[in-house]
Amino acid sequence: MNRKVLGGALLLAMLFASVFCLTGHAQIANGTIRGTVTDSTGAVLPNATVVLVNQGTAKQDTQASNREGYYTFTALSPADYTVKVVAPGFDAWEVKLTLRVAQEAVIDARLDRK
Numbered sequence: 001m002n003r004k005v006l007g008g009a010l011l012l013a014m015l016f017a018s019v020f021c022l023t024g025h026a027q028i029a030n031g032t033i034r035g036t037v038t039d040s041t042g043a044v045l046p047n048a049t050v051v052l053v054n055q056g057t058a059k060q061d062t063q064a065s066n067r068e069g070y071y072t073f074t075a076l077s078p079a080d081y082t083v084k085v086v087a088p089g090f091d092a093w094e095v096k097l098t099l100r101v102a103q104e105a106v107i108d109a110r111l112d113r114k
Helices: 002-025
Strands: 031-039 049-054 060-064 070-076 079-086 093-099 104-106 109-111
Touching: 031 079, 031 093, 049 070, 060 070, 079 109, 093 109
Parallel strands: 031 104, 031 109
Antiparallel strands: 031 070, 049 060, 049 079, 079 093
16 A cells, blocks of 8 residues: 555656646747858858847846858847947948847848948
């Protein structure tokens, strides 16, 4: 009889644990902004400076595009953002967007020569 009670309690505990794991996973709200920086001919621009500004908090993150012109910002809260891209010899490029819950926004920047 003791084994039946212990087994039932263990099964019940596992059931509760799995329910809590599933609900925790569903609460992921962070999003991503990523893209590629190119020039007006479509050639990638490595080492372009990409600046991301959260309009609500004024928090600013900066990174350089990689060899393939790619950049990515992860673990972002849903909010209004500005993405600004600058590179030597090119005009600055800027766009505003609203990032939604768990959204992956692809923002490709095409810079014109000065």
